[in-house]
Amino acid sequence: MVPEQSLSKFKSSSSKMSTITGKTNLVGLLGQPVNHSLSPIMHNAAYAEMGLDWCYVAMPCDSQDLEKVAKALRFLNFKGLNITIPHKQEVLKACNKLTEIANEIQAVNTLIPEKNNQWIGANTDVQGFLTPLKDHNLKNKNVVVIGCGGSARAVVMGLSSLNVKKITIIGRNKSTLNIFVKSTSNLLSKKGISIESINNKEFNVSPYIQEADLIINTTPIGMSSTQTKQDNVPLGHEIWDCLSNKTILYDLIYTPKPTTWLKIGQQKNCFTLDGLDMLVEQGAFSIRLWSGFHDVPVQTMKSSAEKHLMV
Incomplete structure (x- = not known):
């Protein structure tokens, strides 16, 4: 270097x-x-x-x-x-x-x-992800991460330094989810943080959304203007009807500003962060x-x- x-x-x-x-x-x-x-x-x-x-x-x-x-x-x-x-x-x-x-x-x-x-x-990405969260106390909080790609790995690494209580990874591919949890569980267990994965194609994820103190979208869903109205929000529109106003929404996407998902959060009086x-x-x-x-x-x-x- x-x-x-x-x-x-x-x-x-x-x-x-x-x-x-x-x-x-x-x-x-x-x-x-x-x-x-x-x-x-x-x-x-x-x-x-x-x-x-x-x-x-x-x-x-x-x-x-x-x-x-x-x-x-x-x-x-x-x-x-x-x-x-x-x-x-x-x-x-x-x-x-x-x-x-x-x-x-x-x-x-x-x-x-x-x-x-x-x-x-x-x-x-780890340092970049943590910067907007520096003024939020997330100790012993429940976090939902949408997606399980490279950005999600950096997000989980960052969360491990914030002493959160539990991380739930939501995705559509069972095999990829299992690999993700297996590869990150050792790091998290050392810090007393539990992690589990939920396949939103097979299970109702509403209870996890309701209980979350912080929800992070690590997918590109919402970035492209060519997506249909239903497809431009992570997990679809209906799931967010159960969103609590105590929940922080953090979208790693920075364009459009704000994304449709963050607009939904703002309508629910949630604190929102974009990826800029x-x-x-x-x-x-x-x-x-x-x-x-x-x-x-x-x-x-x-x-x-x-x-x-x-x-």
């Missing part, structure tokens, strides 16, 4: 960068889809303020091409990559080694270059890992993303 450096030292020798030249360093995002992503907006705003001659690009990539593309971009001397849905577990194959957190949850959202054209797999702060914070942590600079203009990243959302 890049040793930590002083930003002021760098700024003294660099002015704000805006023109892409033959010397510009490239970083970027791999996922499918990526056309909705705010990452290029906020990253490039940060690089300009930091005086880094870097350019961040979003690149669509199908699962079958992921390993080849990631390796090719390393040979092209990309300074770093972010990984988004649906590749956070598949990209493990492209990593030469993993950071402790990435290895523990077996999910990667950040690739850091190392020698011999290899990648180190890291995960900054998580996106910004995990992005800032990625920049620190790639550049070695600790001082990253987080507020500039957030304001540039918000301006784009209002367009």
Whole structure:
């Protein structure tokens, strides 16, 4: 990893960068889809303020091409990559080694270059996820997590540090749910946190919704404008009739702002959080890992993303 450096030292020798030249360093995002992503907006705003001659690009990539593309971009001397849905577990194959957190949850959202054209797999989603929850006391609370992919793994890792009482994972695939619980139960049991999985195709999940103090949507449901009205809310519309106003709703999706699901929560007087702060914070942590600079203009990243959302 890049040793930590002083930003002021760098700024003294660099002015704000805006023109892409033959010397510009490239970083970027791999996922499918990526056309909705705010990452290029906020990253490039940060690089300009930091005086880094870097350019961040979003690149669509199908699962079958992921390993080849990631390796090719390393040979092209990309300074770093972010990984988004649906590749956070598949990209493990492209990593030469993993950071402790990435290895523990077996999910990667950040690739850091190392020698011999290899990648180190890291995960900054955990820190990003926790930031909006820092003012909420969740000790001994019941949490429901919708989805069991790479983002859900980071969420559960984050929840393990908040001393919650119980985590219920809701999903549609029995096999995937079982694998998820098996791979995370050891970590949680050490901290006295219970975990169970519920297949919402086979069981009524209403009691879990009613009892939850915090519900987190880690799926992409609600992100796409092409979804039908019934499909743009996690678990469908009807299930949320039983929602209590004491429940916090946290949607990892940040566009549209707010999502239909969060609008339902607001109508029920729930406290709601979208995924923008998580996106910004995990992005800032990625920049620190790639550049070695600790001082990253987080507020500039957030304001540039918000301006784009209002367009």
